[in-house]
Amino acid sequence: MKLNLENKRALVTGSSSGLGKAIVNLLAAEGAKVIVHGRNEERTRAVANEIIATGGIAEIALGDLSTEEGAQAVADQVLAHGPVDILINNAGGYAHTTWKEATADVWKNTYETNVLSGVRMIRHLVPGMKTLQWGRVITIGGGLAIQPTASLPDYSATLAARHNLAVSLARQLKGTGITSNVVAPGAILIPSVQELITKLAPSHGWGETWDEIEKKSVEALVPNDIGRYGRPEEIAGAVAYLCSTYADYITGSVIRVDGGTVRCL
Template sequence: MDLQLAGLRCLITGSSSGIGEGIAHTLAAEGASVIVHGRDQQRTAAVAAAIGGRGQPVLAVTGDLVDPDGCAEVARRCNEMLGGVDVLINNAGGKTSSHKQDGVARPANAAWLETPWDEWRWTYDQNVGAAVRLIQAFAPGMVERGFGRIINVASASATQPPPDLADYAPAKAAMVNMTVGLAKTLGGSGVTVNAITPGTILTPAVQSTFTGWARQLGWDDTSWDEIERRFTSEVLPQPIRQFGRPDDIGRMAALLASPLSSYMTGSNYRVDGGFCQSIN
């Protein structure tokens, strides 16, 4: 099926690695004009160069989206390079990584009652704030042209929060909530707004984290394939006995970015191997 992405101008934030890089590869392969974004200029340029050569431009832009001036500069550069953005994918995010191991056999997070407000504020700004700034920068142009796609990358923790992920889960829940509200605000404009909820997606960072966790659990001589199978069947059980791959998120993003998805808005689409237990 032709998703009719050829020539669409797409900005994927946080796409110099991980899930964002997978999305950028997929959209470029479908013929879209892609802007790869990151904070490290050399790495971002290298990813854009690796994706390039498929008929449409693959460009690079760097900037800190938490900083209002940095965000404005990213928007200005995107408009300068491509004359606007048709598809905005808010993938950049994350949480503070300053927490120390606490001796518990799981990836460490600060205890809920011990997570300082500064970390709440930083994580909210890193996820929600960055997305809002770019939406406000690009959505008016989409409305004026009568077409646009805004895709917010959330997390399974938004709707199924674990313990002691105090700052991150509410920030991702806010992204799902604002997706629905914005979709209603932009109703009838030709601009759709949706969220994607990834499950655990296998990136180098994720593999390193789960390999370390497996050692804490005493799985010292276990191959990666066995680690993946055991986590998805014993520790974090889900119907599909493996973690997702960045391409899995890329394919969902390509569908939601497509003109063919014009009847899909205000929704949260899970790509999580069946991990989330609730219906919606």
């Protein structure tokens, strides 16, 4: 399917590795002019160079979006070459915290990283989309926003905030030609996740081969109807669809790509 993304300029925050890298690679393959963002110049430039080597168009923007100064620096780098048509708010992170470990300062830092980072980029870049009378803002959320667990309280709360702000933004952008949506992944198999699960496997009796380990660890940790972890490319596919002209009639929506992990509507 041709997604009609040629000549669209897209910033994917946190795209020097993992899920963000998969998204920026697919958008570039669909003809978008992508901006790879990260804090580490070597990793960020490597992703951009890979895209260029395969015939895509890519530039980079460096900076820490969890601070006002860092976000401003990223916006300045991006806007120096013109407005963006597409903003993918993917950047974020979490620590494996419990309620006891998640102090007020931890909560503040998690909100700066996961919520205010996206708010900053929306404020910097959406005004330019309004001049184009077309745009896409896609926020990467997650199932914990809807179905939180006892652990990761600060992270789960920030995911809920990301979902909420994306829908509020959609209401604000009524009639502008700009849509705002959420893609909510389930547990996604990125290298660090596979490494962690493989280390845990012997003590939990999950098997020896990856096929065995994946199936049994999913059953134990994130049971879903598909019986495996999601792949970054599957999330990227949902993002790319929402960026396309085929999604003109979708805004304020949450698209879950989680194998059926979340049971509520």
